[in-house]
Amino acid sequence: MALLIMHSYNKSHSSPPRGGNPFQNLEKTSVLQEARTFNETPVNAKKCIHILTKILYLLNQGEVLGTREATECFFAMTKLFQSKDTVLRRMVYLGIKELSTIAEDVIIVTSSLTKDMTGREDFYRAPAIRALCSITDPTMLQAVERYMKQCIVDRNSAVSSAALVSSLHLSSQHGAGDVVKRWANEAQEALNSDNIMVQYHALGLLNHIRRNDRLAVGKLVTKLIGQNMKSPYAVCHLIRIGSKIIEEDYANGTNTISDTQFLEFVDSCLRHKSEMVIYEAAHAIVNLKRTSARELAPAVSILQLFCGSSKATLRFAAVRTMNKVAIMYPAAVAAFNMDLEGLIADSNRSVATLAITTLLKTGTESSVERLMKQIATFVAEISDEFKVVVVQAIRTLCTKFPRKHSILMNFLSAMLREEGGLDYKTSIVDTIITIIEENLDAKESGLSHLCEFIEDCEHTSLAVRILHLLGKEGPFSKHPSKYIRFVYNRVILENATVRAAAVSALAQFGASCPDLLQNVTVLLSRCQMDIDDEVRDRATYYLAILNSNNPSLCKNYISSNDQMVSLTLLEKTLKDHLHGPLNETFNLALVPKTAPTPAIAEETHNDPMITTNSVPKAPRVTREEVNVERLLQIPGIQRLGPLHKSSPAVQLTESETEYTVSVIKHCFPQHIVLQFDCVNTLSDQLLENVKVDLLLPEGYIIRHVIPCAKLVYGEKESTYVILEFPADVSSSSATFGATLKFVVKDCDPTTGLPDSEEGYDDEYMLEDFEITVADQIQKTKVNNFAVAWDAADTEEWVELEETYSLSAVNTLQEAVQTIIKFLNLGPANATEKVAEGTHTHTLLCSGVFRGGAEVLLRAKLVLADGVTMQLTVRSTDQDVAEIVSSAIG
């Protein structure tokens, strides 16, 4: 694109510009006015190229076009297809791509683009494919399918690559995935290409198509490992796919022969002739959770070697990789220290930052001050992204050297005062909060720093979080009164969201500090005059409770907020309740708790996809929240009560069979809904009245079966079975036999229409599946496990204790993983990670059983010959305690 702009630029100006950007003062309306030139015949190519450049420039500067403006501009642009100027045509493709998401009726250029992508002009073909995919929606995909398949296997590598990458983009569009799947044969052919990019892109697409079919991906990798692929890019990608499988197997506690094969392959790549591949292999090895010290050593030596490279990219890659695993392998990184010290003053600031922060993570207490000083000299020069790296290092340091908190806290608060984006500020605040939570001595100073920060904080989300924290921690500090002023200032100065949060925080002080109650009541009554409804409502609500003089009301409705329920599900449950007979009181305990958000991930794990790297952050929704929407379509489902938990999908067929079926188990208080997702992979068959016949274990009762009326080739449809759990909780964990039953009608593969109305009954054996204890438990996250554990030492709780010897596992980490997996409990206090080289470990975790019984679990593990475990379960229900403790045995 830069080239094209240059080109048009030179053509349209005879003299060079006298400095500056010729597009600097462009104005949207006048440029759009100029775009009317596109309607003139004959087309003035030179002029139009220049105008298109301006439009693209504006769009790339973030200028926003309205639907009408964009549509008008788009249709004017379509007239330019009459010109035979090649540069103009390629600019038009770019224009189409930019406007495709804003303008209406963009499919109008479909035929024009398919003509170009299959035509004689090679210049047009690849960019036309990319433009075509940007305007194609799933309903139109059938029409271009033939061309796409042809282009994927085209001899011209640019065309083939463009088609492969575009298919990949298309397949992530909702509803297009199934069509793109049908192009797997072509992608397979492209995989044999001599061109390194085509090979890479073909692998990317194939893997993406099969990504939900683990067996198929495994087969693909095994096959390619033996083939010695020419493209280093493809080999790198293969390493990533292989690593992902190894990692998943490890997390599931399975270890297959192919894992060993993949590992050998990754290891052999350390001796590859391409640096890129060598790095990728080393990176994979140090990141794999199952890597042993013996496997680690050669990978670390490679990285060490790269640290001394003259290429900044290699130094950067190596030190960045070490930085991420420094905590896991302190000993391995320690061997690196000399090399890292050498990089502290690297002319590349990013390399220097990473080197210093790695040293910080692994170094001794005495080196902290020296290194922090070093960072301070250039922290202003590095980008936000690297500042975040620094902040993360500080966080680890604080945990490791609690005594250093004042130096570190000062450093953080200085950073907080500097300019910076939301992500950066969030990471600082997160860190300060972590420090406060972990280190009592740091609490007062941390809170003061945060108070100061919210006096001048432009980010609503951060202000709200800090206010919440002040409300939680402030009342129990040495001088609660000093925080009131900061909080009340927010009520006067900020927007409604922040004001509402401040009101809630004030109420906390009122509920927990009797001395301050009087003051707080006065302040809250002022808030009742607020112009915002929410602020007024909260003030009124809290005042009413505070004025009631009833400590238990205050405790339950102001101070304690551990019981966070999922708001989406709460809303749904309340709605259901209102639609119901209303002869029972609403039971809050039946609403699922929010699934614990995973501890702040250090870094999202490498997703081996080739799509863009700036994936927009999706809002976090739990599996249950997604499923509720779907399940609501089942008539009568409300009667089952709120959804407690949905399991991940379990395959009930091998891959590449005639029909593929997987099951998702949706657990309700007394029932379980089995959702069978079926795909018919035979293009010459239409299936009707598809359902799953179950071989029931004792105690289970079938309440309802919802067949799938029609299963067309290639489409995923669902059939459901609703079961009632056995009255006796202990028999709820059981195995089911399953058979798929249906009526087959032979049909014409091209039209999908049945040859005749007559069909015949047929059935297909599925694999057995289980309903486990884990299916019936929803994880919870307990912030302070010790407190919860002690509180569970009352009459209402049952405790069971037993000792087991775990013969099938060899390490403590494996034991921990097995327990968490079998019970689906949420670990607390980071006890899911076993420190390296220890022989004892205590795992603490918690969850809620269907129906609302809470479960707390403590597992004391000892590693001698094999692992011995003392398991203590506390639950509010005897049966639940029993089934949980027997699930492991």
Add this chain to the structure above:
Amino acid sequence: MVFGKMFMKILNKDRRNKQISILIIGLNNSGKSTIINYFKNKDDRKFVSVPTIGFNVEHFENQGISFTAFDYSGQGRYRNLWEHHFKTCNGIVFVIDSSDRMRLVVVKDELELLLQHRDIKRRRVPILFFANKMDCIDALSSVKIAAGLNLEKIDNKPWQICSSNALTGEGLQNGVQWLTAQIRECQQTKELPHE
């Protein structure tokens, strides 16, 4: 100097008259793409015809004039998109499948919409109707189609209807000759002061 400038201008004007942009519309399957294909050079012709999605731009030469034709898809979903090219075309070719009696009412509706469109209503733009597929046994005659579509009501635009067979080319050349002549005339009248 003055003379030289004059001379240039005449040349330019002459060139412009040799470039004509036409719009080909009509219901789907009426034979639009086949008609264009007939006008193209023998080696540029396509042998398989697939339904058009949106539109295609085609170039061809006829009577020494170079034509740019916007061949639009006639499927319901795209018909509302024709209007985007109403403003800029020099002439319209409206293709009718004479054997498709069922959909003649649909043709009538679409024609009505075209004639009432703000970019066409007051413009003197020639319209050529091809009563195509005249070779089909149940084809209506051009006279019957003209009557059925009330063509005689069109009073502010030159129009003509020709029977045609796009597969053999019968009738097509006559039609295009008429259209070219009309476009020339319209352009000349436009250049007269105070039209």
